[in-house]
Amino acid sequence: MRVLVVEDEPRLTLQLERALQAAGYAVDTAYDGERAEILGETEDYDAVVLDLGLPRVDGATVLRRWRAAGRAMPVLVLTARDSWSDKVAGLDAGADDYVTKPFNVEELLARLRALIRRAAGQADPRVQVGDVVLDPRASAVTKAGEPVALTAHEYRVLAYLMLHRGEVVSRSRLTEHVYAQDFDRDSNTLEVFVGRLRRKLGADLIETVRGLGYRVPPA
Template identity: 65%
Template structure:
């Protein structure tokens, strides 16, 4: 999953990025509203952490511009604890949730997990695909009751596919959502990581849809998705 942090206080920006990367996310950063708006409009983020008090363009204006442009990316706003009016303005502008400063980093991580689950139609912290279980809170993957050790890249790939179970995910979409803006978009590493992931899981849950991308079947009762394309063995 790929996130954007827009926070002008550099130390807090760094802390947020470090915590989110430590939780397995790919994170881009911006330090003012203009840069944040540009990235939010041009890059495909899964969620955005947006401070309200930003230089050049305030967070509410950034959020309003993103929604006016048709962007439905989940947004978590950062507000001052004693400014309830900021929370109201944020929700009215299209925010999905908020955290009041000062905050515990675990709360930010929990709220991001919740935003990502809701955006992809999942109700619990554990994602299930056949014998594979992924605990988004602990960053743990279990197959038939046995814990599987994955690299950060392999975990992000599996997590994205499982969040979007029931839908074919193209290679280009995976590249856009699993790597930051400086990554070489012409790389063939997705195929390499899929191969490694299949070998480690030891079960056939990731299907290759010829000419389209990859699919993990939706096995949770609250998920339904497209069933199209010719499968490769």
């Protein structure tokens, strides 16, 4: 799962980046509206944390341009503005939710999980397929009630496939959603991660659809 953080305060950006990475996300960052607009239009994100008070191009304008271009990723607006009119403006520009600074990181993570879950059509906070349960709140996976240790990349691969269970997910799409922009993306390594997941969670959990990609069964 991949998130874009758009914030012009370096210390806050670093705090968010570390918190999101600890929660299992691949994270890209942008410090101004121009860079954010480019990333949002050219990269695939599961969600965006977007500050409204950005240099060069303000966050609301960036968001309106994304929506006009058909970019539908969930957007959580992050702003120091506390007037109701600014909140309404952000929502009307296309935001899905907002958090006002100062904020609690755990609340932000919970709101982000909810946005990603709803975008995937998932109502339950946990995702279950057979006896495998993924709990994004704890970045944890269990099989038959027993915890399963996964690396960060294994977790992201599994989380994306389980949230989109029943769909055939191409290798290129999966690559876009499990690696940050500055990571050396090699789709061949996905086979390694999928192989490890099968050994840890069962060979039938992830199906290879020849020539198309991977699929986790719907239930």
